[in-house]
Amino acid sequence: MSFFETNSLKDVYESIQEVYLSDQRPWVVGYSGGKDSTCALQLVWNALAKLPEEKRQKPVYVISSDTLVETPIIVRYIDKNLENIQKKSDEQGMPFIVQKVSPRVERSFWVNLIGRGYPAPSNKFRWCTERLKIEPANDFITQRVAEFGEVVVVLGVRSAESATRAQVIAMHKIKGTKLARHSSLLNAFVFAPIEAFTTDDVWNYLLQNKSPWNNDNRELVTMYRNAQAGECPLVVDKTTPSCGNSRFGCWVCTVVQQDKSMEAMVESGEEWLEPLLEYRDLLSSTQDPEKKFIYREFKRRNGQVAFNHANGKLVPGPYKLEFRKELLTKLLEIQKQVQAEAPIGEAPVLIHPAELHEIRRLWRSESGDWADSVPQIVKATLGIELDWEIEDSVLYNTQDFTLLDSICKEYDLPTELMVKLIGVEKASHGLKRRHNIHSQLSKVLNEEWRDLKTILAARNSDQDISEIIETDDEESSFAEEISSGQLDLLNNAGANP
Structure with missing residues (x-):
């Protein structure tokens, strides 16, 4: 009424x-x-x-x-x-x-998805x-x-x-x-x-x-x-309906299988938005259960391996760094394209310089990106140099990583382990008090460093593979799973998606 x-x-x-x-x-x-x-x-x-x-x-x-x-x-x-x-x-x-x-x-969409590797929302x-x-x-x-x-x-x-x-x-x-x-x-x-x-x-x-x-x-x-849309409201609490279905909202939304709102806009004459729709569909495709381990690490961001308690299936972790590099490259290419094709005065900025700086910091500090990939990707796609921060301490590069990788292989050590240990030492270099360095080194050493086949074999034979670590609140919903029998897919996990 x-x-x-x-x-x-x-x-x-x-x-x-x-x-x-x-x-x-x-x-x-x-x-x-x-x-x-x-x-x-x-x-x-x-x-x-x-x-x-x-x-x-x-x-x-x-x-x-x-x-x-x-x-x-x-x-x-x-x-x-x-x-x-x-x-x-x-x-x-x-x-x-x-x-x-x-x-x-530090809380933005791209910093979380491309910087930290959070999977597309679901x-x-x-x-x-x-x-x-x-x-x-x-x-x-x-x-x-x-x-x-x-x-x-x-x-x-x-x-x-x-x-x-x-x-x-x-x-x-x-x-x-x-x-x-x-x-x-x-x-x-x-x-x-x-x-x-x-x-x-x-x-x-x-x-x-x-x-x-x-x-x-x-x-x-x-x-x-x-x-063909509804309204995406201002959200001030978790009881407010989130966007979805055909509502106006974020162009990257993957909570729904199909973005009918964006599709309708393209069909109504806004063809310049089509690359955004294609990028959104790329993100959505990473949610396919059969492909998740092509795009994502088997370890969580805390360095542990988690299994679903209900069915024993492995819970995948963040996007792999190489895939995140592809996502950033594609995003910048699309930004350049839509800015050229958008109506005059409407060219959108898809990712802001501050986000690029934060992504660079996260890749270098958390993902061992000694190659310093973000400035290279920005230069290659946009042809520009941002005001990148120059680190005062020793700046490792691709050649350094290649040398470290060869030494680690000679001694059968995970290269990522050594990268993280060096990162801990580098972060505390020059400090008068280094009382916390031992706990930081211990935290790295206590991460799971075995390969996935060894972990799954130990689990399936009832061997003790160390207590499964519960994920923290921030990432407790990484509930996507894979059965321990999908080893053929895991063997190809390094392939380009």
């Missing part, structure tokens, strides 16, 4: 005004550019515009979460609207303050949502709480979205008020002005009421139609 069958638009505006004027807590409005968040923001704007200017002094922050891997067309649309929102707010004496929030560089290991969406939004809200004591977060969420969403909203409601407690942040409260709206209510309001920041809401309708 439509909300407006029993309520008027005036009722909605008065409800918003009542909450706004009831205290001095600033508001934080989540804006994702989709229909629901646009409807909520437009209602808030129009309601506050009806108040005398002296009564609308409390700040209203409009935050938009940029994961840095959003679909370029959506980024363009949101950026244009944010610019207009701030401009019109200043002109009309409104209290809106626009702010984009993004993940810290339903079993959806590591992206918290890092890319929840943390940036919550960090901003937490800062406002520290500044003001308490805040009200205004979200365009509706009970009609799902039974789970309706249950969550009801569970956190504060009796006798229009607010709910935030599910995870202290001193943050949630106000959902369109909670009882249906989808038709949202579209009817947007099409019958002009955007106060001069956006053409019909353009939003067209974008939904072209993408």
